[in-house]
Amino acid sequence: MFCQHLTNELWKLFGKKRTYIGFGAFLLAQNAMLLAFRFTRWKSDLERMLDGNGYLAQDYVSSLTVAVIMLIPQVILLLPLYTALVGGDLVAKEAEDGTLRMILARPVSRFRLLLVKWLAGLIFSAALVAVLGGTALLFASFWFPWKGMFVFAPGMVFNVLSAGDGLRLYICSQLFITVNASIILALAFMFSCFNMKPAAATILALSYLFVNLVMEGIPFFERFQDFLLPHHFRMWLLIYSQPTPWARIAESFCVLVAFNLTAFLIGAAAFQVRDIKS
Amino acid sequence: MIELENVSKQFGAQLAVDRLSVQVPAGEIYGLLGRNGAGKSTAIGMMLGQVWPTSGNLRVCGHCVLSERHLALRKVGAIFESPAFYDYLSGYRNLQILSAYTARTDARRIREVVDWVGLGSRAHSKVRTYSHGMRARLALAQALLPNPELLILDEPSDGLDPEGIHEMRLTILRLHRELGLTILLSSHLLNEVEQLCTRICVLNQGAKIFEGNLAETRRNGKWVRLKTTDWDQATRQLAEQGLISTHRERRLVALADGVDIPRIVRALVASGMEVHEITPEEESLETFYLNLMDRGGAASTHPTSSPSPSS
Numbered sequence: 138m139f140c141q142h143l144t145n146e147l148w149k150l151f152g153k154k155r156t157y158i159g160f161g162a163f164l165l166a167q168n169a170m171l172l173a174f175r176f177t178r179w180k181s182d183l184e185r186m187l188d189g190n191g192y193l194a195q196d197y198v199s200s201l202t203v204a205v206i207m208l209i210p211q212v213i214l215l216l217p218l219y220t221a222l223v224g225g226d227l228v229a230k231e232a233e234d235g236t237l238r239m240i241l242a243r244p245v246s247r248f249r250l251l252l253v254k255w256l257a258g259l260i261f262s263a264a265l266v267a268v269l270g271g272t273a274l275l276f277a278s279f280w281f282p283w284k285g286m287f288v289f290a291p292g293m294v295f296n297v298l299s300a301g302d303g304l305r306l307y308i309c310s311q312l313f314i315t316v317n318a319s320i321i322l323a324l325a326f327m328f329s330c331f332n333m334k335p336a337a338a339t340i341l342a343l344s345y346l347f348v349n350l351v352m353e354g355i356p357f358f359e360r361f362q363d364f365l366l367p368h369h370f371r372m373w374l375l376i377y378s379q380p381t382p383w384a385r386i387a388e389s390f391c392v393l394v395a396f397n398l399t400a401f402l403i404g405a406a407a408f409q410v411r412d413i414k415s
Numbered sequence: 416m417i418e419l420e421n422v423s424k425q426f427g428a429q430l431a432v433d434r435l436s437v438q439v440p441a442g443e444i445y446g447l448l449g450r451n452g453a454g455k456s457t458a459i460g461m462m463l464g465q466v467w468p469t470s471g472n473l474r475v476c477g478h479c480v481l482s483e484r485h486l487a488l489r490k491v492g493a494i495f496e497s498p499a500f501y502d503y504l505s506g507y508r509n510l511q512i513l514s515a516y517t518a519r520t521d522a523r524r525i526r527e528v529v530d531w532v533g534l535g536s537r538a539h540s541k542v543r544t545y546s547h548g549m550r551a552r553l554a555l556a557q558a559l560l561p562n563p564e565l566l567i568l569d570e571p572s573d574g575l576d577p578e579g580i581h582e583m584r585l586t587i588l589r590l591h592r593e594l595g596l597t598i599l600l601s602s603h604l605l606n607e608v609e610q611l612c613t614r615i616c617v618l619n620q621g622a623k624i625f626e627g628n629l630a631e632t633r634r635n636g637k638w639v640r641l642k643t644t645d646w647d648q649a650t651r652q653l654a655e656q657g658l659i660s661t662h663r664e665r666r667l668v669a670l671a672d673g674v675d676i677p678r679i680v681r682a683l684v685a686s687g688m689e690v691h692e693i694t695p696e697e698e699s700l701e702t703f704y705l706n707l708m709d710r711g712g713a714a715s716t717h718p719t720s721s722p723s724p725s726s
Contacts, residue, residue, distance in 0.1 A: 145511070153501075235495070236500065236501060238499070239498065241463065241465045242463045242491070243517045243561070244486070244489050244516070245516040410467070412465065414457070414460055414465070414466060415456060
């Protein structure tokens with residue numbers, strides 16, 4: 138029955154149009170960025186940077202390089218927005234529409250209901266990131282050749298890789314982006330378990346993230362960066378570092394997974410004691 | 416089938432349900448009446464384990480709702496006012512999703528119920544294309560899928576047109592007659608309750624102010640409807656003989672203590688008056704309810720200190 142419940146939850150999630158807003162936005166953003174990269178100084182600036190560091194720009198301005206360049210702003214800006222939107226809907230929208238009351242007139246436990254919704258949310262996160270990563274690489278390959286990979290993130294990564302290694306790390310980084318997406322989704326999901334509107338849950342989750350981001354930029358909070366989500370969200374970029382800081386990546390991974398579980402449990406506890414009324 | 420024992424629910428400072436005790440035996444159509452905010456939906460929410468009671472015990476189908484909710488609700492179907500569905504999915508898919516929360520339901524059973532409620536070929540259309548009446552049928556179908564023994568209906572006719580209300584009423588009777596279901600019906604439509612229910616409970620400000628058979632609500636004390644050739648003379652003579660205590664509306668007389676209808680008839684005939692009609696006045700549920708609310712409204716201003724005038 139658990140699998141049946143999960144399948145039904147996925148039907149509900151992927152059956153509604155607003156679930157696809159994120160997918161659509163990513164496609165638009167990726168194509169807009171590709172055009173900008175191709176026809177503005179963005180590309181020449183990158184070539185100059187490579188040349189300045191002793192690399193042949195023509196060997197590394199490739200579809201893999203451009204795909205990662207496109208991913209960075211999308212992971213920071215769009216991914217939180219659309220995962221929070223879906224996460225905020227998971228419980229609060231059902232409560233608002235009245236379908237939650239229909240479900241809870243049946244002998245299903247609240248915990249199981251939430252567990253199924255949370256798992257469906259994780260599957261959505263994975264699907265969104267897979268599409269994001271896949272289409273970024275696909276669209277980039279229409280405009281740029283398949284060659285070596287160059288990854289640059291100020292203060293974190295500066296590395297050049299062969300196409301094979303680059304692709305391997307690119308796929309690996311998608312797994313870590315999925316973890317990031319699931320954290321934001323779980324945060325919005327947690328808020329949506331309380332008695333509030335879906336939009337409020339989404340806004341609260343994004344606000345939490347924004348406050349984390351602002352705090353990280355304030356020198357005073359540098360010593361507390363281990364407690365701030367954006368610090369751990371960067372593990373997907375660290376995967377491209379040479380040598381790979383596995384300990385740091387593992388630490389962030391564990392913190393994020395623990396955060397995810399904690400958000401779920403807080404949400405489940407709040408939902409358990411809630412009165413469900415029309 | 417449903418047992419509530421001193422159940423209370425407090426939302427902050429507001430007492431939504433106040434020490435409510437109700438027993439719904441199997442096979443009954445039990446009506447729950449009361450104003451908006453009287454606590455009917457909260458009471459139903461508590462029966463379904465959606466609202467946590469502040470105090471008291473609740474048992475449904477012989478199981479405690481708080482500790483054995485999964486057993487208590489296994490044979491329960493529910494319909495709420497303005498039933499909500501996943502509008503972007505088909506009616507059939509909605510039934511699959513909702514019924515799976517009770518038990519695995521095979522396609523044959525879903526088709527059977529879909530046909531029973533008369534949804535037929537439209538079951539595979541998206542719910543957003545359904546009329547209000549079709550949504551009501553879908554709501555009924557989802558409630559019937561778990562093969563319920565108990566059906567809880569919270570304002571099931573809400574928003575339906577007169578034909579829809581009539582059809583819903585017939586369906587409820589059919590469910591009771593053909594499937595032998597116990598039905599708890601919360602409704603504002605007094606004529607609906609009057610035509611369907613065998614027993615009612617009236618709530619006011621969270622407290623029970625009446626519980627009894629529908630027949631009890633129709634009894635109207637000593638009032639008798641009387642038609643004679645001369646109303647003024649008849650009432651004057653009956654009053655002089657001490658047979659009536661009062662009269663009103665030029666059609667109703669209140670019998671004095673120990674006086675019955677044959678005695679009135681004998682007195683009038685002996686006075687040479689013709690009696691065209693004399694019959695005990697039956698009160699409509701509406702009149703009973705409104706009188707009760709007038710009394711109950713005043714009484715439940717201090718509900719904890721006033722005894723409830725239940726039967």
